[in-house]
Amino acid sequence: MSTRNPLSIILDQNKLTGPNYHDWFRNLKIVLNSEKIAYVLDKKPPKEAASDVSETELAKLEIWWDHDLQAKNYMLASISNELQRRFEEAANAAEIHLHLKELYGVQTRSERHATVKELMTTRLRDGTSVHEHGVRMIGLIEKLMGLDVVIPGDGKKQEAYRW
Structure with missing residues (x-):
C-alpha cells in the first residue's frame, strides 16, 4: 500500500468547483509534479500493447497506465461531486484535463x-x-x-x- 502524498492536502482544501479552475489546476500540477507523473495530463496513453511488444516496452506501458490511473484518481478526488459523476467514466487523465480546460480554462x-x-x-x-x-x-x-x-x-x- 502506498503512502499518501503530503501535498495532496492542498487538493482536499481547494476542490474544483468551476470558477477556481486556474487555482485548482496549479495545485494539481504541484501534486502531480511531486509524484513525477504530470506528463500524463498532456499525453494519452496507448490503449493496448501490441502483441509483439518486448518485456521492457510492456513494463513501460504498465508504468504509464499506473501513473495515469494515479493522476486520474487525484483529479477525481479533488473535484466537486457533480464533476466527479460527469468524469468518473473518462478513459484517462488527459481526457479529463481536456474537458475541464474546455469548460473552465477559457475565460467566459x-x-x-x-x-x-x-x-x-x-x-x-x-x-x-x-x-x-x-x-x-x-x-x-x-x-x-x-x-x-x-x-x-x-x-x-x-x-x-x-x-
Whole structure:
C-alpha cells in the first residue's frame, strides 16, 4: 500500500468547483509534479500493447497506465461531486484535463463583458489622482488583452486630436 502524498492536502482544501479552475489546476500540477507523473495530463496513453511488444516496452506501458490511473484518481478526488459523476467514466487523465480546460480554462464571455463594461463606465472620481485613474484603466486594458478581447477600429488611420 502506498503512502499518501503530503501535498495532496492542498487538493482536499481547494476542490474544483468551476470558477477556481486556474487555482485548482496549479495545485494539481504541484501534486502531480511531486509524484513525477504530470506528463500524463498532456499525453494519452496507448490503449493496448501490441502483441509483439518486448518485456521492457510492456513494463513501460504498465508504468504509464499506473501513473495515469494515479493522476486520474487525484483529479477525481479533488473535484466537486457533480464533476466527479460527469468524469468518473473518462478513459484517462488527459481526457479529463481536456474537458475541464474546455469548460473552465477559457475565460467566459461574462467575464469579458464585465471587464469591457467596467472599462467603459470607469470615470475619474473627485479626489482621485489622474495617475491612479490611468493605472486602473491600463490594468483593465491589459486584463482585456489577457482575455483575448479585440476592440475593432474603424479601419482608418487614427490621427492625433488637435485642440
